[in-house]
Amino acid sequence: MSPLRRLLTGAAVIAFAAAPRVVHAQDTSKAAQPTTHAVAPAPNSTSTAHKESTTHTGKQIDINTASKDSLMTLKGIGDAYADAIIKGRPYKSKKELEEKKIIPASTYTKIKDEIVAKQPKKA
Numbered sequence: 001m002s003p004l005r006r007l008l009t010g011a012a013v014i015a016f017a018a019a020p021r022v023v024h025a026q027d028t029s030k031a032a033q034p035t036t037h038a039v040a041p042a043p044n045s046t047s048t049a050h051k052e053s054t055t056h057t058g059k060q061i062d063i064n065t066a067s068k069d070s071l072m073t074l075k076g077i078g079d080a081y082a083d084a085i086i087k088g089r090p091y092k093s094k095k096e097l098e099e100k101k102i103i104p105a106s107t108y109t110k111i112k113d114e115i116v117a118k119q120p121k122k123a
Helices: 003-031 048-053 077-087 105-114
Strands: none
Touching: none
């Protein structure tokens, strides 16, 4: 084989070997581009219902006393599930939502850290 042919063959092998890395580098640079996210407006300071129903304040929603609107602020809880939760009251524990099949297990998993089932204080 002539030296020129060896040189060209070697160059072609190196070019093909390097090609996937160049493509990968292009994909990575596209993924690293900054993205913009929508920012929610600040809650109205006069709205106490909104403050109580969100987890941003760290306050949990009591499934035994919460209003339908408060329950519907939970992820995965719509009109029908909120009605079912209210209809099934009182609850001894929040786990009863899943055990009694009031809501699906996947929905319970999403909201379990945001809810509580407080018991009435005995006089």
